[in-house]
Amino acid sequence: MSAAEKITVRIRVNGEPREAVVEPRTLLVDFLRENLNLTGTHIGCDTTYCGACTVLLNGRTVKSCTLFAPMADGGEITTVEGLTTNGELHPVQNAFAECHGLQCGYCTPGLLLSTVHLLKRNAQPTDKQIRKAIAGNTCRCTGYQNILKAIRMAASEMEKR
Amino acid sequence: MYAHPFSYHRVQSLGQATKLLQQLGEESRVLAGGQSLIPLMKMRLARATALIDINFIPGLAEIKNHNGELRFGALARHTDIEMSEHVVAIPILHDCAAGIADVQIRNQGTIGGSLAEADPSGDWGATLLTLETSVQCIGPQGERSIKLEDFIKDAYTTVLGHDELVREVIVKKAPRNSGGAYLAFKRSAPVYATASAAVQLTLDGKDICKEIRVVLGCVGLTAVRARRAEDELRGKKIDGKAIQRAAEAARETAEPQSDMRGSADYKRALVAALVKRAIGIAVRRARGERVEAGHEYVGR
Numbered sequence: 001m002s003a004a005e006k007i008t009v010r011i012r013v014n015g016e017p018r019e020a021v022v023e024p025r026t027l028l029v030d031f032l033r034e035n036l037n038l039t040g041t042h043i044g045c046d047t048t049y050c051g052a053c054t055v056l057l058n059g060r061t062v063k064s065c066t067l068f069a070p071m072a073d074g075g076e077i078t079t080v081e082g083l084t085t086n087g088e089l090h091p092v093q094n095a096f097a098e099c100h101g102l103q104c105g106y107c108t109p110g111l112l113l114s115t116v117h118l119l120k121r122n123a124q125p126t127d128k129q130i131r132k133a134i135a136g137n138t139c140r141c142t143g144y145q146n147i148l149k150a151i152r153m154a155a156s157e158m159e160k161r
Numbered sequence: 162m163y164a165h166p167f168s169y170h171r172v173q174s175l176g177q178a179t180k181l182l183q184q185l186g187e188e189s190r191v192l193a194g195g196q197s198l199i200p201l202m203k204m205r206l207a208r209a210t211a212l213i214d215i216n217f218i219p220g221l222a223e224i225k226n227h228n229g230e231l232r233f234g235a236l237a238r239h240t241d242i243e244m245s246e247h248v249v250a251i252p253i254l255h256d257c258a259a260g261i262a263d264v265q266i267r268n269q270g271t272i273g274g275s276l277a278e279a280d281p282s283g284d285w286g287a288t289l290l291t292l293e294t295s296v297q298c299i300g301p302q303g304e305r306s307i308k309l310e311d312f313i314k315d316a317y318t319t320v321l322g323h324d325e326l327v328r329e330v331i332v333k334k335a336p337r338n339s340g341g342a343y344l345a346f347k348r349s350a351p352v353y354a355t356a357s358a359a360v361q362l363t364l365d366g367k368d369i370c371k372e373i374r375v376v377l378g379c380v381g382l383t384a385v386r387a388r389r390a391e392d393e394l395r396g397k398k399i400d401g402k403a404i405q406r407a408a409e410a411a412r413e414t415a416e417p418q419s420d421m422r423g424s425a426d427y428k429r430a431l432v433a434a435l436v437k438r439a440i441g442i443a444v445r446r447a448r449g450e451r452v453e454a455g456h457e458y459v460g461r
């Protein structure tokens with residue numbers, strides 16, 4: 001196979017089978033944004049630091065700027081677009097809105113997915129556990145206090161269900 | 162950012178990977194978790210004309226516990242190790258796994274990739290050098306087992322041949338009355354540590370140090386054994402003064418470079434402080450206490 005040769009990548013994204021023919025060097029984030037037109041996943045630093053590109057791959061958060069798309073072939077991905085059901089916001093999205101857990105919103109999709117991932121593993125995290133869980137998501141607006149509030153609220157709302 | 166174009170090859174076995182590495186030549190590289198390689202390729206600091214993706218090889222991420230050994234498949238992700246029930250027996254492994262970079266990177270990065278990358282600031286090298294660790298490698302000639310101290314040769318350099326891969330990392334469980342700790346100080350979660358210290362010791366009675374290993378990270382071309390620090394404690398009573406002497410000896414062993422993470426003097430001071438604390442935690446753990454330890458950064 002020559003370097004120029006494109007390959008077919010098939011991924012189940014937000015429950016729907018999707019595929020595209022791409023160069024192997026295509027980053028997962030560009031596959032989602034450019035090939036599938038799912039622009040909710042953001043590119044921030046593009047250097048594996050900021051977490052704006054965080055998505056769930058087979059149930060675990062990854063930085064989609066740091067995977068080549070073929071590595072996710074055959075996998076399942078959840079992006080921020082997949083959090084709502086029938087137009088209803090996910091409880092984590094609701095909590096971020098209620099607590100003003102964002103200002104410019106650029107980092108928010110990544111933070112939402114990191115929160116979903118955290119609460120799936122640990123329904124009632126301590127503040128320390130919350131801080132550790134979002135250490136890979138950088139927010140330059142909020143100072144994080146309202147994000148912590150939002151995550152605490154999401155945890156208690158989801159517990160009630 | 163885009164990497165240079167490369168051809169992509171997905172393999173189903175390590176044997177197949179070895180053959181492809183031979184066929185594709187020196188500019189082909191192995192792709193495991195990709196958390197070091199992909200950023201380097203994007204920044205054009207690394208160039209590969211072909212990538213051999215081993216992520217789809219079945220069974221390569223298993224963690225097994227038998228015969229007094231923990232065996233980590235090359236693809237065991239840091240998160241898998243953090244969550245493994247087997248790792249409870251060796252707390253220093255949990256310290257390391259649970260604090261590498263951030264959640265997303267731990268979900269993807271692998272122990273085999275980290276050791277093969279041999280970054281002088283990598284966490285696994287320093288941690289595993291305090292234990293009896295060997296690396297099981299596979300190449301065209303078959304398999305060979307290499308002690309970790311012989312496996313890492315230099316910064317970013319191991320003894321692996323171009324067509325050779327890590328299959329498994331084997332760690333011998335420490336004897337009774339042993340305890341260890343890995344402390345890494347970093348400026349924020351996703352970055353490499355400024356300096357780190359790993360200590361593993363065995364007590365004789367309540368406070369005599371029977372055996373000890375002290376390893377420093379980020380302050381040399383590879384993780385380095387602080388043998389003089391070990392000598393200050395081995396066979397001796399562990400008290401505040403002895404620990405202080407060990408910390409001073411570690412400071413002298415460190416050969417840090419000044420860089421954006423801190424000046425050489427600062428890193429020497431940091432290493433001494435980390436060694437001192439790591440010894441204290443290792444002793445308490447050897448006595449059966451549960452102590453939390455690991456990576457430290459602002460906002461944690």
